[in-house]
Amino acid sequence: MLDPIVFLTGQEAVDLSKTLVKQVIPEKYRNIDFDTEFPNAVEMFLEKRKRGELVGLLSVFEYLKDNEVEGISKVAKYLIGNSHRSVLSLIFSNGQNKAISMESRITILEVQGLSLPQAGDKPEQFTDAQINSLAIMYALGHFCTWFGRRDKSENTSTLFDEAWFLESTPRGAHILKEKRRTGRSYNDFTFQVSQSVKDKSELEGLKDSTSFGQTFAFLEPNEVDEELAYLKIPKTDESRKMMNTMTRAQCVYKDCFGRKSRMTVDGVFPEIAKLFETQEGKNASTRKVA
Structure with a gap:
């Protein structure tokens, strides 16, 4: 496709x-x-x-x-x-x-089995698998950018789940940067979802200081200070307590003006709880959304 x-x-x-x-x-x-x-x-x-x-x-x-x-x-x-x-x-x-249908309300693309070079790897040392995987990334990046700018009159959203996969490579970071800039011009909202704040790309030359947006930072007990630093909240006993006492479905929300506050995400649609059932069998547990 x-x-x-x-x-x-x-x-x-x-x-x-x-x-x-x-x-x-x-x-x-x-x-x-x-x-x-x-x-x-x-x-x-x-x-x-x-x-x-x-x-x-x-x-x-x-x-x-x-x-x-x-x-x-x-x-x-x-x-x-x-x-x-x-x-x-x-x-x-x-x-x-x-x-790929551009008329569907939701389109999901899953790509598996890629072997991508890391920042600092020299092109002459790339394996055939890495070279081929980069070609896939070029195509994927072009598709995502094209999707966002194909119709300026229509509001669209692009969600990158497990965005660390892109953020950890120079080509992937470039794709995300280009996608954010396209979105600002063509009413396309870009979501980057990662499990850790440490996944945020720090690749030299690819940091996008011109971007603006919103952040939903959920609790990761081992990364409280890193999350506070990313949100630009002073690291004090009070701020650490604020983060550490968050329960499931709570997060610190930063809006596009830089204002931060703790908030609770209410699961108004019970069907969404099914998305949290990641295991199968009699030992599976279902997380309830607050």
């Missing part, structure tokens, strides 16, 4: 396709003939897609592998082989999967 030919059109699809392919092709396979021919082939298959044919980037590679120019054919065959043996099947497809 993250295949550019499947969810994008026009020059956007061409540009993202070029970025993804450039990311995953090793230096020894890079070829100027392929770089020249590939965008033309993508445009041709975008026209096929527009006419209703089920095609994707894998279809483009299959077409190029029969090219009479050996360099073009060699790169296309490499991409086909690499696509079938890795997470790249998420972005290189034959177009059989439906495009």
